[in-house]
Amino acid sequence: MTAYVCPRCRSRAASDALTWCCPLCRGPWDLDFTAAPVSLPSLASRVNSLWRYAEALPLATSRPRVTLGEGRTPVVPLTEDISAKLDFLTPTSSFKDRGAVMLAELARRLEPRLVVADSSGNAGTAIAAYTARAGLPCAVYVPEGTSAKKLEQIRAHGARLVVVPGGRDAAARAAQEAAGEPGAFYASHVFNPHFLHGTKTYVYELWEDGGGTLPDTLVVPVGNGTLLLGAALAVGELHGHGLIDRRPALVAVQAEAVSPLAAAYRAGADALDAAAEARPTLAEGIAIPHPPRAAQILKAVRDNGGTFLTVTDDQIRSAQADLARRGLYVETTAAACWAAVRAEPPRPGTTVLPLCGAGTKTGLAPEATPEEAAPDRS
Structure with missing residues (x-):
């Protein structure tokens, strides 16, 4: 197995250990x-999952591997120059399947x-599904106020669900405490880098479908930054x-209500000084007050010539309704x-954005009027 390395203090640990964070700086x-280069001509005959990019993936050296047929999601146009990659068409209906399959494969080998x-x-939900596929027991900690439909999905996969009073940070602290128990593996989509090597396949698919080219701009939602950092990994590779022959611009989108990274970017900062206020927003999936990988995201x-954009709940509500009228029913964060x-x-140029979670996970945002729902054909 490859080794873990801390980007801050350069300490190292074996990746077959259950050490979930740097022991020195946490x-x-x-x-x-x-990653080795992927041969574009060879892909046509390969397995129809993210494991098709084996040269670029850790943990791809043995078979069988955990899979539910994730990845290979279609790209559809929204305007002449802007397209959407439909990453809600995955086994658990969100792009998180890309990283979860990597963590489940790692856990399968570690046997925690x-x-x-x-x-x-x-x-x-994704971790619950893929650990079920791997035959491993799982406990998932979520903050109070998490969508009831997501809770139902986690339970359906057989995971033990723990609802934690407070916000997203409180759920993380509770999970980290549980992960400190003997024999526990913390399948963290934030702290464990295998997850990022899964999400980078989003860009490998765009490259493959583009015949060896990428769009001029990639727009991604950012909370903990797992899709953006995966995209940056793939672009770099x-x-x-x-x-x-060129790197697309990486544009990060945050909810205006919880946008610590956008504020830091506009201030010219390289890291966050303090956590943002955890205010309510329709974009619950990216409402992260203090992302642990903030410096890497910025x-x-x-490095990829991008910027940060923020959106209000009214804009999210209108965008979700507009997408639904185009036949694309996505959750609020995905809009x-x-x-x-x-x-x-x-x-100017071509742009791709992800629709990364199905609308069945949250339903249509409240107060969307028929006028708001009329499609914008611009």
């Missing part, structure tokens, strides 16, 4: 892993007594191997990127 791990996860809903956006580009169109 920060999240990176993975000391070098218990897999522990925390989530605002989608990551917990593809560019480093000479498989693309650097990735700057944030469409809300952002409607309000502030991206630079």
